[in-house]
Amino acid sequence: MRANFDAQPHCAEFTVQRLAADCTQPDTFIQNYLKPGVPVVITGLLGQDAAWTVDFLRQHLGDRTFPVRHYGRDRYQQDKRTWDTVGSGVNVRTLTFNDYAALLENGEAHDQDLYLARSALTHTPLAQAPALVQAEQRLGFTSPVTALNLWVGPSGHISCLHYDPMDGTLMQLQGSKHIILFPPDQLYNLYPFAVMNHLWYGLRRRAVYSQVYPDRPDFDSFPRFQEALRHRQDVTLKPGEILFIPSGWWHEVSSVGAGAVLSINRWWNVPWGRSLRTWSKWRAHLGSVMAVPHTLREVLPGLVSATREYTLKELLQRL
Numbered sequence: 480m481r482a483n484f485d486a487q488p489h490c491a492e493f494t495v496q497r498l499a500a501d502c503t504q505p506d507t508f509i510q511n512y513l514k515p516g517v518p519v520v521i522t523g524l525l526g527q528d529a530a531w532t533v534d535f536l537r538q539h540l541g542d543r544t545f546p547v548r549h550y551g552r553d554r555y556q557q558d559k560r561t562w563d564t565v566g567s568g569v570n571v572r573t574l575t576f577n578d579y580a581a582l583l584e585n586g587e588a589h590d591q592d593l594y595l596a597r598s599a600l601t602h603t604p605l606a607q608a609p610a611l612v613q614a615e616q617r618l619g620f621t622s623p624v625t626a627l628n629l630w631v632g633p634s635g636h637i638s639c640l641h642y643d644p645m646d647g648t649l650m651q652l653q654g655s656k657h658i659i660l661f662p663p664d665q666l667y668n669l670y671p672f673a674v675m676n677h678l679w680y681g682l683r684r685r686a687v688y689s690q691v692y693p694d695r696p697d698f699d700s701f702p703r704f705q706e707a708l709r710h711r712q713d714v715t716l717k718p719g720e721i722l723f724i725p726s727g728w729w730h731e732v733s734s735v736g737a738g739a740v741l742s743i744n745r746w747w748n749v750p751w752g753r754s755l756r757t758w759s760k761w762r763a764h765l766g767s768v769m770a771v772p773h774t775l776r777e778v779l780p781g782l783v784s785a786t787r788e789y790t791l792k793e794l795l796q797r798l
């Protein structure tokens with residue numbers, strides 16, 4: 480990869496707004512952020528919920544199994560154009576929470592970049608965690624698309640630059656996350672993988688991912704990224720804070736802090752008026768439709784074999 484090392488390191492000019500929950504009217508969030516689709520950090524809703532630590536998860540989820548993504552430490556040294564898997568398309572190991580927690584403790588999760596990502600808490604004792612559900616209700620969210628999802632990983636893990644077709648709430652519980660955001664109108668300045676990729680890679684290499692490293696830009700290959708940089712926003716999400724990430728907003732999420740980093744997220748339906756205006760959302764859905772033939776070819780043999788249950792689980796994790 481020909482990285483442009485002469486480029487000036489970027490200094491973020493914009494930071495995401497912060498909204499203190501206890502000093503605002505109940506519908507301030509809906510009118511100013513949810514309806515128009517403006518990212519914001521909400522403070523003071525979760526408190527510093529000390530309950531949510533790796534030990535707490537061990538107590539409640541210890542023997543349950545979770546898919547753990549194996550990224551490998553050299554992944555972010557590679558040119559993204561050579562990747563044939565990204566996000567939920569990477570190789571997965573199925574581990575009990577206890578086993579994964581042991582890998583976090585002995586450093587293996589860090590060394591091999593093993594990430595317990597986006598695991599639905601449905602059918603677990605934490606599925607309706609009251610403090611989290613009450614916080615969502617206070618913000619006025621009513622139309623969930625998913626369950627609460629668990630994200631646990633080592634400090635240093637990066638979920639690389641992508642957007643989601645749904646609105647998201649990311650609740651930070653242990654450690655911090657640094658998030659780089661770009662608005663939806665920067666889609667083509669961020670060089671997403673082409674939608675046609677879904678025909679060849681199914682859901683393993685998705686059009687919602689950017690080929691650019693925001694902190695190591697290669698302006699020779701991606702010249703329009705210089706324009707995108709003018710719209711970059713940065714924020715560090717601390718324990719007890721919630722980031723609202725509207726549909727189509729690009730985000731790269733880095734785990735920072737001394738030990739394990741723990742968050743919960745959920746995705747929500749986008750209010751209709753905004754949904755119709757968000758081309759990125761429809762582009763992502765188009766990609767999913769184009770992935771159908773490849774995905775069927777990949778999973779059909781497994782679905783009619785003795786490993787049916789495993790194949791189904793793997794497919795659900797990728798969706």
Ligand SMILES: O=C(O)CCC(=O)C(=O)O
Nearest residue numbers: 630638647649732742744
């Ligand atoms: O926390 C992460 O690693 C990624 C979270 C994310 O992409 C999201 O909440 O939409």
